[in-house]
Amino acid sequence: MAAAGDRATNGRAGAAAAVPAVLADGVDKTYPDGTHALQPVHLEVAEGEFVTLLGPSGCGKSTLLKMVAGLLEMDNGTLRLWGRPPAELKASGRRLAFVFQSPTLMPWADVRENVRLPLELGGVPAAEAGRRVDEALALVGLTKFAGSLPNMLSGGMQMRVSIARALVVHPQLLLMDEPFGALDEFTRHKLDAELLELWRSQGLTVVFVTHSISEAVFLSQRVVMMAARPGRITDEVVIDEPYPRTREFMVTPRFAAYAKRLQDSLHRASGGLDDADEAEAGPEARRTGAAGAPAPAGEGARP
Ligand SMILES: Nc1ncnc2c1ncn2[C@@H]1O[C@H](COP(=O)(O)OP(=O)(O)OP(=O)(O)O)[C@@H](O)[C@H]1O
């Protein structure tokens, strides 16, 4: 577990030497109908890191995340979680959890039963399961709603149930596919802040998917940009800012500079530049954000 103190400086020092929590090397995917969803990508996520995948619709973010989770088979390449094949994750005593965009709760079961489900499926004894459910509900602030049915809860509260259901297995790796995409901005920001607190307090490694540039900048240590047809990684930006991050960070010039940098990158990833512009900008310009954005300190591709 990364020390909380590491977070304040982004915890990057020494990360290169450690075994990454996630290593996807040359991983690609063509669906059975012939859709070339992802060309070979290389993604490394250090233990304790918060990385966000950003990119236009259809660029393969969910495909990549599902392959990391073992929910989808890759065609080629190597996937390692803490240096071991995903099938050996359980034997290594580590766990991952996946949070989908929709809370996917059982409507007939109360909050407690919904959160307990993965433990039941995993054969955890009842007393231990009950203790862990209480702990997870407390972490997401839903203790008072343990007996409520999902349809009695707001969208934000339902997402909290979904997060509690992920945390109850005590994961070290949390994979989140647009978890707050359907929520209003206020609720989304509140849950973003809560997620950062969980990340810090639980020592999680998080791979997060969003369409929101401001959410990506607010949350992440590093943002990985993807482009479509075929899906691929085109850029990455290190958000070299201390934690805890507050609402005040979101109105600073540095926040705006990161957002502009990512906006330009997303524009290019979405095919916003024609071929002549691309040729003029060149790969180096694309990497360093020379398209006019002020360059926040520490940004740019990692070596
Ligand atoms: N089961 C499937 N069968 C065939 N094609 C698929 C399947 N799932 C996804 N695709 C295609 O693969 C490509 C990548 O899809 P994916 O869902 O990974 O993109 P995404 O980046 O998550 O998009 P979004 O932002 O809209 O969620 C798209 O062209 C999509 O239509």
Ligand SMILES: [Mg+2]
């Ligand atoms: Mg998706």
